[in-house]
Amino acid sequence: xxxxxxxxxxxxxxxxxxILLVTCVAVLLRYLLAKVxxxxxxxxxxxxxxxxxxxxxxKEGHCEEYFSALPEVEHVPYIGATITLPGGSRQFxxxxxxxxxxxxxxxxxxxAFEVIENCILAAGCAPSGAHTEPWTFxxxxxxxxxxxxxxxxxxxxxxxxxxxxxxxxxxxxxxLKTNHVKSYLTDAPYLILVLKQVYGFTKSGKRKQHYYNxxxxxxxxxxxxxxxxxxxxxxxxxxxxxxxxxxxxLLKRPINEKLLVLMPIGYPSDxxxxxxxxxxxxxxxxxxx
Amino acid sequence: xxxxxxxxxxxxxxxxxxILLVTCVAVLLRYLLAKVxxxxxxxxxxxxxxxxxxxxxxKEGHCEEYFSALPEVEHVPYIGATITLPGGSRQFxxxxxxxxxxxxxxxxxxxAFEVIENCILAAGCAPSGAHTEPWTFxxxxxxxxxxxxxxxxxxxxxxxxxxxxxxxxxxxxxxLKTNHVKSYLTDAPYLILVLKQVYGFTKSGKRKQHYYNxxxxxxxxxxxxxxxxxxxxxxxxxxxxxxxxxxxxLLKRPINEKLLVLMPIGYPSDxxxxxxxxxxxxxxxxxxx
Numbered sequence: 001x002x003x004x005x006x007x008x009x010x011x012x013x014x015x016x017x018x019i020l021l022v023t024c025v026a027v028l029l030r031y032l033l034a035k036v037x038x039x040x041x042x043x044x045x046x047x048x049x050x051x052x053x054x055x056x057x058x059k060e061g062h063c064e065e066y067f068s069a070l071p072e073v074e075h076v077p078y079i080g081a082t083i084t085l086p087g088g089s090r091q092f093x094x095x096x097x098x099x100x101x102x103x104x105x106x107x108x109x110x111x112a113f114e115v116i117e118n119c120i121l122a123a124g125c126a127p128s129g130a131h132t133e134p135w136t137f138x139x140x141x142x143x144x145x146x147x148x149x150x151x152x153x154x155x156x157x158x159x160x161x162x163x164x165x166x167x168x169x170x171x172x173x174x175x176l177k178t179n180h181v182k183s184y185l186t187d188a189p190y191l192i193l194v195l196k197q198v199y200g201f202t203k204s205g206k207r208k209q210h211y212y213n214x215x216x217x218x219x220x221x222x223x224x225x226x227x228x229x230x231x232x233x234x235x236x237x238x239x240x241x242x243x244x245x246x247x248x249x250l251l252k253r254p255i256n257e258k259l260l261v262l263m264p265i266g267y268p269s270d271x272x273x274x275x276x277x278x279x280x281x282x283x284x285x286x287x288x289x
Numbered sequence: 290x291x292x293x294x295x296x297x298x299x300x301x302x303x304x305x306x307x308i309l310l311v312t313c314v315a316v317l318l319r320y321l322l323a324k325v326x327x328x329x330x331x332x333x334x335x336x337x338x339x340x341x342x343x344x345x346x347x348k349e350g351h352c353e354e355y356f357s358a359l360p361e362v363e364h365v366p367y368i369g370a371t372i373t374l375p376g377g378s379r380q381f382x383x384x385x386x387x388x389x390x391x392x393x394x395x396x397x398x399x400x401a402f403e404v405i406e407n408c409i410l411a412a413g414c415a416p417s418g419a420h421t422e423p424w425t426f427x428x429x430x431x432x433x434x435x436x437x438x439x440x441x442x443x444x445x446x447x448x449x450x451x452x453x454x455x456x457x458x459x460x461x462x463x464x465l466k467t468n469h470v471k472s473y474l475t476d477a478p479y480l481i482l483v484l485k486q487v488y489g490f491t492k493s494g495k496r497k498q499h500y501y502n503x504x505x506x507x508x509x510x511x512x513x514x515x516x517x518x519x520x521x522x523x524x525x526x527x528x529x530x531x532x533x534x535x536x537x538x539l540l541k542r543p544i545n546e547k548l549l550v551l552m553p554i555g556y557p558s559d560x561x562x563x564x565x566x567x568x569x570x571x572x573x574x575x576x577x578x
Contacts, residue, residue: 038452070461075562075563078562092407122385133569142578169500172497177364209458222415225512231374232373286427
């Protein structure tokens with residue numbers, strides 16, 4: 001087909017100028033609408049007299065659409081951290097640096113349940129998007145349930161190692177000497193399944209957005225790890241691929257909860273080995289300006 | 290059109306049996322191939338004599354495709370947590386519960402830089418997928434740079450509040466009394482921008498997968514928060530929408546790094562107010578079996 005013929009036959013190419021024009025007008029309109037929105041926001045914002053008035057307005061009761069999923073609370077003075085460590089950041093770093101991921105646990109002694117509770121309470125102090133606190137911590141010590149969890153995880157991990165994980169991934173894991181056999185799932189006295197609530201419910205049963213739920217729950221896991229270390233316990237953060245749905249079904253969790261990580265908790269076995277990794281140095285992880 | 294005519298004209302409907310048959314055969318083949326893969330993995334696995342032989346093999350040097358991005362290290366004994374808190378989990382919980390998100394900082398006193406370093410070192414002890422340590426902590430104390438960061442964030446936040454955030458989201462945030470004005474970005478003595486490395490590089494310059502980098506870096510943020518609290522410092526975890534690219538460009542960060550959170554660090558201002566939220570109770574976040 002000669003080029004001219006092609007141009008004449010193509011609706012798009014023969015009308016290129018009109019299409020370009022329409023696109024330009026659309027982009028311009030979108031830009032102007034954005035400016036109008038910002039102006040409206042700023043006007044409304046100044047009109048409301050900033051934060052104080054916002055708070056007063058909120059007490060007047062809004063229509064349902066405007067109702068905040070958070071309670072409307074007063075704001076109170078805060079003077080900052082008052083409960084700290086005597087040794088400060090240095091003592092904390094030494095504690096954090098002493099923590100290692102453990103893959104071999106001994107079934108006894110069984111840590112006091114109160115200790116696990118305190119650690120979870122500490123994790124529950126994590127900040128979260130719009131204070132939605134989108135976490136559930138499932139603590140499993142029942143032997144039969146631990147066995148059933150292990151069955152689910154090992155069955156999927158067999159397929160993960162054989163099929164789902166790339167060759168590169170399997171090789172990246174090789175220095176960790178991991179495989180599909182997860183005896184820690186039945187050896188460790190406790191398993192904690194940390195679930196993220198991808199959405200929640202208001203008191204009236206309406207669906208409630210959980211902003212940044214994965215980041216928020218992961219931050220809580222970081223605090224949980226520190227609390228466990230402070231209590232002298234060891235743990236391992238695992239993300240068993242493709243097991244979430246089956247584990248949530250086993251524990252009869254509601255559909256808004258998804259597995260984020262599965263952690264065995266306890267004391268390392270007597271002959272516990274860990275890879276002799278060095279951590280990155282400060283200069284390799286920090287950038288100062 | 291009469292139903293029969295419709296059936297005759299539709300290729301899909303008139304050939305439903307053949308299509309069903311082909312689908313069944315495909316599903317069966319896929320299932321059998323999965324079984325073969327698992328059998329191959331298990332055979333290879335037993336053949337290698339489990340972990341010990343795996344380690345020996347790895348010393349022999351593999352072809353590049355099989356090369357692990359992690360160093361091949363020996364495994365050493367580990368007896369578990371030895372540096373703990375005297376008050377254990379209870380003391381840690383009290384410290385964590387004493388932490389609150391702060392949105393008003395005073396410019397002075399400026400915390401010692403060594404303290405910030407220790408806190409980041411602690412965060413760098415977080416576990417990560419295949420020990421990839423996919424984090425970079427950008428510490429900003431330069432006044433001009435803080436001002437430019439604030440300009441970028443406030444410009445985007447104006448549009449966020451006006452346009453990008455849903456009405457529901459803005460209302461969910463109302464009890465926090467936030468708006469697009471972020472004076473803490475210039476008031477706080479330090480800003481820490483926590484970046485996730487979505488991939489990395491091996492020593493030979495090859496691209497290196499960073500598995501679960503968002504979860505890993507968020508866990509590190511959780512540890513960072515605890516370290517700051519231990520040192521008596523306050524902070525705020527923010528996720529400024531749509532600012533990541535501009536901030537990374539400003540700091541000339543490589544393209545494999547993306548902004549996860551931006552945290553002002555320092556001491557609360559003298560008249561600092563916080564919303565009088567209660568945290569969820571233990572029974573509302575824990576599920577025991």
